Structure formats: structure tokens, C-alpha cells
Amino acid sequence: MMIVDTSKQQRQSQKPKMLVVDDEPDNLDLLYRTFRRSFQVLRAESGQEALTLLADCGEVAVIISDQRMPEMKGTEFLSKTVSDFPDTMRIILTGFTDVEDLVEAINAGQVYRYITKPWDPDELKDVVHRAAETYELMRQRNQELLESRQQTQLMLNIIELVNKTQSPAAMLPPLAQALRQSLEASSCEVFLMADESSIGDQGSDGASAGLADSTLVQTAIAEKILQQQTADAQTQVVLPALYQQQLVALIALQWPLSHISTVDAIAWLEAVSRQVAIAIKSLQ
Structure with a gap:
């Protein structure tokens, strides 16, 4: 169990990370400008590039991905991030014709929300900020569960030492x-x-x-x-x-x-x- 940590003030001063994925550079630039004040925004133009970026940079709080991209759909890309980053909140940008893929992804727990194009900037901001809050709550809960298990195990180890010595x-x-x-x-x-x-x-x-x-x-x-x-x-x-x-x-x-x-x-x-x-x- 990590008994030491950076101060709460320092943690709060750090912006959460966000990854935006879209094969259209104009959309990437728009998303970057929308969220750069509140997040550290990482950008990728394809699902494969985004996976490589995540492998290098680690977990992010929120991923926003376009659904229709060459080589790899947004839902396919997001599904590949679940095992390594289960707490990350995933948001998909999509047209009305992709409902079947979205239902499957949402049911599998791979997508937190979907936003239809053209998106409303205020709606997207609201969804993203709620997603970031949910991510932080989940991260804290999982950390508390981990620490509780570690505390219990240490107590059991001490009892075992008493019985053995x-x-x-x-x-x-x-x-x-x-x-x-x-x-x-x-x-x-x-x-x-x-x-x-x-x-x-x-x-x-x-x-x-x-x-x-x-x-x-x-x-x-x-x-x-x-x-x-x-x-x-x-x-x-x-x-x-x-x-x-x-x-x-x-x-x-x-x-x-x-x-x-x-x-x-x-x-x-x-x-x-x-x-x-x-x-x-x-x-x-």
C-alpha cells in the first residue's frame, strides 16, 4: 500500500488527460481548442495511432473518438482500450446510421456516451466534464478497494508471523x-x-x-x-x-x-x- 502521496492541492492543480481521435484534422483542432483549458489534450488521427499513444502516455480520464474512420472504427478502437484502461470514460462521435455498432459497444461497457454529429458544443462540454468526474470517482473507489485488501493482507501476515516465531x-x-x-x-x-x-x-x-x-x-x-x-x-x-x-x-x-x-x-x-x-x- 502506498502510504505516501502528493498533496491534494498539487493533485487538483494538475489537469486530467484527454485523448481525442479523429481522421479529420479540423475536428481534432476544434476538440483541442474546446477542451485545452480544462484538460491535457492528446490527439491522434487513427485508432492505431491512438493505441500507440496510450501505450506511451498511459491512462487518460476521457477518450473522445469519431466512429467512422478508415481501417478501424471508433467502437473497435475503444474496445481495445478496455482491458488496459478499464476506468477511462469513452465517448463516441457518430452519425445516426451507426446505431447498431453503438448499441453493441454500450452494452459491452465500452462507451460511456455517444454524441451525434454535428454536436452541440455545450452538450459535449457537459458530457465530458461529467465523464471526468465519474472517472475520478471510479479511480478513487478502486484505489480504496485496493488499499483495503492490502491492509487486510498485512494484518494477516503479522498474525502468521506471530504463529511461526x-x-x-x-x-x-x-x-x-x-x-x-x-x-x-x-x-x-x-x-x-x-x-x-x-x-x-x-x-x-x-x-x-x-x-x-x-x-x-x-x-x-x-x-x-x-x-x-x-x-x-x-x-x-x-x-x-x-x-x-x-x-x-x-x-x-x-x-x-x-x-x-x-x-x-x-x-x-x-x-x-x-x-x-x-x-x-x-x-x-
Whole structure:
């Protein structure tokens, strides 16, 4: 699970991507001018060119494609994007004579809406903006489902480690590995507390950040709350694992500098720390 992310303000400042596909350059230019203020608009003059562009640029929020193009119809092109980009919203521009193809595409979930030619600019703008909102909602929902599955799996992994090991010290290396992988960190260190103020045994996975004697760790011990700092091009987090207010262990994690912890991510980290504290106490 990715515990770090760019800030909401930064995400909102980025325009969503749109791909417009039409074999008529004038139509492409018109669509580009219509949406360039709200979207990053990519252009292609054929279905094959559009597929190549998607392979290079990745997922887009919305695709607008003409239906009648040489070599590959719009519905055929859109059907080829479904498996790789299931969340993308697909809009087709069509004449009245293409109803059969459209019904098949819509029933197969390949087309979000169709717009008949000549299109009304205001109608098209409204449809596209609603499509972009739907895409964002679906993307968030799928991300939440993925994170929920990853959280559940991590908890199961911790329980399995408790059942397989005989002591807290023996559990530390595989526990650090499980935490690093699940939280998608570059490194993870887990420190057992010898007493309320000093560190005992240690287990690590990934490139060690060498935090055992750091001010960050000492502050986490003293205050018993999550500590975070940026140093040496890395974001470092030290998380106290408390059991009934007793400091049982510390979890030190590191991510690339370009990411910061979000409120939801910190809440999840704190839930992880509680589970780790319970697991360690069960082996003592």
C-alpha cells in the first residue's frame, strides 16, 4: 500500500488527460481548442495511432473518438482500450446510421456516451466534464478497494508471523520485510524497546536509514507519537508501537523525498503500529 502521496492541492492543480481521435484534422483542432483549458489534450488521427499513444502516455480520464474512420472504427478502437484502461470514460462521435455498432459497444461497457454529429458544443462540454468526474470517482473507489485488501493482507501476515516465531526478536526481520513491502517504503527498521527509554533488538529490510540513534527516534520515544522529517532526499517516519500506553517497539520507515504523508495514510500507519504492539506482546 502506498502510504505516501502528493498533496491534494498539487493533485487538483494538475489537469486530467484527454485523448481525442479523429481522421479529420479540423475536428481534432476544434476538440483541442474546446477542451485545452480544462484538460491535457492528446490527439491522434487513427485508432492505431491512438493505441500507440496510450501505450506511451498511459491512462487518460476521457477518450473522445469519431466512429467512422478508415481501417478501424471508433467502437473497435475503444474496445481495445478496455482491458488496459478499464476506468477511462469513452465517448463516441457518430452519425445516426451507426446505431447498431453503438448499441453493441454500450452494452459491452465500452462507451460511456455517444454524441451525434454535428454536436452541440455545450452538450459535449457537459458530457465530458461529467465523464471526468465519474472517472475520478471510479479511480478513487478502486484505489480504496485496493488499499483495503492490502491492509487486510498485512494484518494477516503479522498474525502468521506471530504463529511461526517463538520470540519478538526472531519476528523482527520478517516483520520489517512485510511492513516495507506492504507500505511500499524504501526501507523499514523495527526496534524492540529494552525499557521505556532505550532500544534493544533490531530488525531491518531495505537500505538501512540508520535511525537508531537519531533525534527523530529519541523524540518518538519521549513523546510517544508519530514523528516525521525530511533529510538526505528522503521522507522518514518513526512510529511508536504502544500497548496499553506502554512503548513496546518503534517502526522506522523511509520513502523518497517527493512524497509526503497524508492524513489517511497516518491513520493507517497508527493502526499498523497498534497491531505490531499486540503481536510483540503476545510473544513476550
